[in-house]
Amino acid sequence: xxxxxxxxxxxxxxxxxxxxxxxxxxxxxxxxxxxxxxxxxxxxxxxxxxxxxxxxxxxxxxxxxxxxxxxxxxxxxxxxxxxxxxxxxxxxxxxxxxxxxxxxxxxxxxxxxxxxxxxxxxxxxxxxxxxxxxxxxxxxxxxxxxxxxxxxxxxxxxxxxxxxxxxxxxxxxxxxxxxxxxxxxxxxxxxxxxxxxxxxxxxxxxxxxxxxxxxxxxxxxxxxxxxxxxxxxxxxxxxxxxxxxxxxxxxxxxxxxxxxxxxxxxxxxxxxxxxxxxxxxxxxxxxxxxxxxxxxxxxx
Numbered sequence: 676x677x678x679x680x681x682x683x684x685x686x687x688x689x690x691x692x693x694x695x696x697x698x699x700x701x702x703x704x705x706x707x708x709x710x711x712x713x714x715x716x717x718x719x720x721x722x723x724x725x726x727x728x729x730x731x732x733x734x735x736x737x738x739x740x741x742x743x744x745x746x747x748x749x750x751x752x753x754x755x756x757x758x759x760x761x762x763x764x765x766x767x768x769x770x771x772x773x774x775x776x777x778x779x780x781x782x783x784x785x786x787x788x789x790x791x792x793x794x795x796x797x798x799x800x801x802x803x804x805x806x807x808x809x810x811x812x813x814x815x816x817x818x819x820x821x822x823x824x825x826x827x828x829x830x831x832x833x834x835x836x837x838x839x840x841x842x843x844x845x846x847x848x849x850x851x852x853x854x855x856x857x858x859x860x861x862x863x864x865x866x867x868x869x870x871x872x873x874x875x876x877x878x879x880x881x882x883x884x885x886x887x888x889x890x891x892x893x894x895x896x897x898x899x900x901x902x903x904x905x906x907x908x909x910x911x912x913x914x915x916x917x918x919x920x921x922x923x924x925x926x927x928x929x930x931x932x933x934x935x936x937x938x939x940x941x942x943x944x945x946x947x948x949x950x951x952x953x954x955x956x957x958x959x960x961x962x963x964x965x966x967x968x969x970x971x972x973x974x975x
Contacts, residue, residue, distance in 0.1 A: 728823070729823075730786070732783070736778035737849035819843025855886060869889070872926070873887060932965075
C-alpha cells in the first residue's frame, strides 16, 4: 500500500505519546498489584489460625516479689520444687504445661473435671509442703480455671480463653481457686466440692464473667483452705457429718435458706407444737433463697 508520496506505508505499531505510555505502565502496575493481592489472600487461607475448645489453668505465686526480696536463693529453690510437683500432677491428670515464666504456670486440659481436680490436688500438695519453710518464706499459689476457645500457634495458645483464666487467677485468694461459669456448669454436680458465687466480675479487656470460688473445708482464703486429709480423733456420727456435706453441695443462698428454715422449725418444736407457725416464714425464706440462686446462673 502506497502513501501519497509514492513510498511504502510504515506498517509498524505507531509510536505512543507520553500520556499513552504512562497509561500502559499504570495498567501493568494494576495487574501486578492484583496478582500480589491474590497471592496474599491465598497465603492467608493456607495459614488460617487454628482454634480449639480447651480448659486453661493459670497459677502464680502470691507475693512473689516480696519472697524474692527476702531470700532469692531459697525462693527459687522452693519454686523449682513446687513447679516439679505441679508438672507431675498436671501430667497425672492428662494435661500439659503450655508455658512458664517468672512465677506463673499455664496448663491446658482436655477434661474440665480433670483440670479442677488437678487444681485442688496442687493446693493440697503445696499445703503439705508448707510445713518445712519458715512463715516468711512460705509460698502459696493462686489458681484460675476457664473453659473457652483459644488460638493455637504450635505449642502455644492465645486468646480470650487464656486471658480469662489469668484474670480469674488474679481474683483468687492465696491458696484458693476461682473458676468461670463455663467450668462451674461442667463440674458442680460431678465433684465433691463447694462453690461460692462471686457474681459477674468485670475483667480487663474481656467481657464480664460469672465467677465461682472453690471451697473444700477450712476457712476461705486461709492457709488450710485445701488441707491434707487428717482424720479426727473422734469422728462425728454419720448423720451429723452428712448434713454439712449436703449443704456444701448446694448453692450458698439455698443452703442459707435451708439452715434458717431448720432453725425456725427447731424453735417451733421447742416452744411447743400447739401452734405450728414456722412454715410461713420458712416458705418466704426458701422462696428468696431460690430466687437468689437462680440469679447466680448466667443467662443463656
